[in-house]
Amino acid sequence: MILLKDILYKVTINAVVGNTGIVVSAINFNSKNIVSNGVFVAIRGSVVDGHNYIDAAIKQGAVAVVCEVMPTNLVKGVTYVEVDTASGALAIMASNYYQEPSKNLRLVGVTGTNGKTTIATLLYQLFKNAGYKVGLLSTVKIMVDDVEYKATHTTPDSLTINRYLSEMNDVGVEFCFMEVSSHGIDQNRTEGLHFEGGIFTNLSHDHLDYHNTFAEYRDVKKMFFDKLPKTAFALVNSDDKNGQIMLQNTKAKKYTYALKSYADYKAQILENQLSGLLLKLNDSEVWTRLIGNFNAYNVLAIYATAELLGLEKTEVLRLVSDLESVSGRFQYFISNEKITAIVDYAHTPDALKNVLETINSIRTKNETLITVFGCGGDRDKAKRPKMGNIATVLSTKVIFTSDNPRSENPEDILAEIEKGVEPQNFKKALTISDRRQAIKTACQLAQPNDIILIAGKGHETYQEIKGERFDFDDYKTVRELLNQLQK
Template identity: 50%
Template sequence: MKILSDILKKYKYDLVNGSEQTSISGIAFDSRKVEEGTLFVAIKGAENDGHKFINNAIKAGATAIICEDTSGIEAKNATVISVQNSRDALAWVAAAWYNYPSDTMKVIGITGTNGKTTTATMLYNVFRELGYPCGLFSTVKILINGQQMNATHTTPDPLAIQGTMAEMRDAGCEYCFMEVSSHAVDQDRVKYIDFAAGVFTNITQDHLDYHKTFKNYIEAKQKFFTHLSKDAIAIYNADDKNGSIMVQNTKAQCISYSLKKPSDHKAKILKKEMDGMMLHLEQTQMWTMLTGFFNAYNLMAVYSTAIQFYNDSQELLRVISKQKPVRGRFEHIISANGTHGIIDYAHTPDAVENVLSTVDEVRTGNEQLIVIIGAGGNRDKTKRPIMAQKACRYADTVIFTSDNPRNEDPEAIIQDMKTGIPIEFTGREFTIESREEAIKVAVGLAGAGDIIVIAGKGHETYQEVKGVRHHFDDREILMKHFK
């Protein structure tokens, strides 16, 4: 139980009704979760406006309301607080409610179009192996010192973030590694978190269904670095053409990494194989079980971040060299007859090209490359034909199939993709709406040494059709048909 004035201390607001000394037993921004004594924060969302449910929240027992629009509220005995931005206020009260957990640990946020999960997960694993208690927020899972919680979003809502970080604090975590999505930044989900460092991996076309323009998408990512404090560190990919733009307005100390341009930390790829590569980094040759240019950048992001907090570079490189690929990120499986399967989360044009160009660089050219690809429904439609074009550029055969169609017609999504097929590739593609059937056909087409790339879902263990999630695991299905 807390007093409302205590969790709003130093925050700008107007008291419309009631008393700031009201006792609060919990916070909710979903009226269905309101109980007696709850502070209800009304959020204007993309689909629903919480302001419509204020009176429902009061009837359910809410003793205080934070909102932007106070008209039509049947306040009675409830305290009503008016603010300029409810999302911002939710982030503030969430941090205050859980007693500012980010103040007690080093929080490192990783943002970018691709590489967030691999970078965050490897940082978590590296620091755990170095002996530090750690927490992780990732697309795949949330971890607190090895204990797993299910992840529902790349970056959760402020209440979930602060509540989980409080658990991390109470478990003695010294570090917290967090994927930071552009949606989370734009919606103030990570505001009022004291970040010790921010990491930028790269930026390419994605989420235009939400941001509308690539410029808006860049600005959302940039906002994360602009909000870093002067005591923080901003670590960025100097080879990305927008890398320096990301940090141009930050107050934080800037550290760069690269494979090409001059930077604070630079590496060179010496050799690439299907199951790993040799890097030259910090005057040391290092073999890693990850492969490809995109993973070299991920490893550089990990090293360039870790060295800011752990200054034994040789020990750091030793631990980094032991890291395995993250589940569903260039995950390599070989069948009994020698067919290679690669499962990857690639769901943007750039990610598709990264995976397929890596395969192209390590293949002999005597084997078939079969690509299974789809695109998510109710998401950016403009990337669909570009993804198809990228797949056709590298593959011998492409099978267009269903990804997570959500509330769209799977066949319509596939037809959107197929408009990107180059004329010269016509006749080398299949359309198989059933994703399992597509995998089965690919395995049937492949022989010893051939390569099957299954793109789009990676770690996901479900397929969302007409708003319902059904169990589906690319790895599970591939293993089934490999046998």
């Protein structure tokens, strides 16, 4: 039996009409999902305002409404609670409803533009290999120890987060690693969670369709570190100038990692090959199957986090050497014709540049590097010409194609990408809207020892076109097409 007043604990309340001592059955922010004796939280979204669905929620059986503005007509027998920010209230209520599950495990959040999924997933992998029960909340999947669930958002809504954390409690999970997106922070999805640590990877151009300016995007990320308690640790990449900004107001214990500048955790790349990296981490050498400079940062962050969470240094080095690449993150294979195909999630200018520079640092330059990529629709348009320029400067040949056009016309997206191509690089670029045909063309153009990079979608197994999702897996597609060409 749960009382409304118990799940409102620590919520800042402006006004109450009705009785908070009533028994409630569940919380929801979607009026369609309300059950008898439920609590409806009216959230103002970017598209839909939950206040417009208060009456519908009451008809569905809501006995309590949490809102930012009291309705004009109050229904007798329903309790109304007015708060400043309904999304923040929902997060605290969700934590209370599930009996603060984040307190019962060691939760670490990973934020930044690039590297979140890789770091969170590999930390999950490392701690599992060390013999612990571990949880993961990531873009790719959610893991409750060994049980896998499909992920729908980088940072799920606060009810979903706390429900999974509660499941983790039930099976004895000790550590949980969680991607923390700027959307999730801005929409208060992480409010009420007890973090033992926070990791900052880097900051580059992304999500400016949602955040008005780069400074706003940076400051939202900073909010996550501002709220960490003094018992937590804050680990930041000090090679990124925004790393120090993340640490400015945090109460947490401060730690840095870097390849180029002074830091608490330092890495040096000794060897960089397609088979992996030989790194010097502080004063110890370690071989990892992960590839490229950007993964040297990821490995360093993982190494530092494992140490900060109490694992013994020698054990951490052994576990790092066993790590396997994450689905859709520099995932590659070499065909029988000796053509290397690489699939990567790179969907920002910085990520695409990192991947291409990594490939160029490994290859001999005798091979052709063919890049296939596009940009998503209904998202940040400013990055499109930038990515067109980066791809054509750093590749031998480029095929522009559709990513997830969503509600936009794919040809319009491609035209914006093409605007970034400098005149001397026009001959390098080809545009094929159909993604499968674009990948097939790359396979047909490739000769033995050439490299094909397919960027932008990585782990995604679908294309979203005009509100519909169609099955499409870059890795499976390129593998199938290269096998066909070899027959």
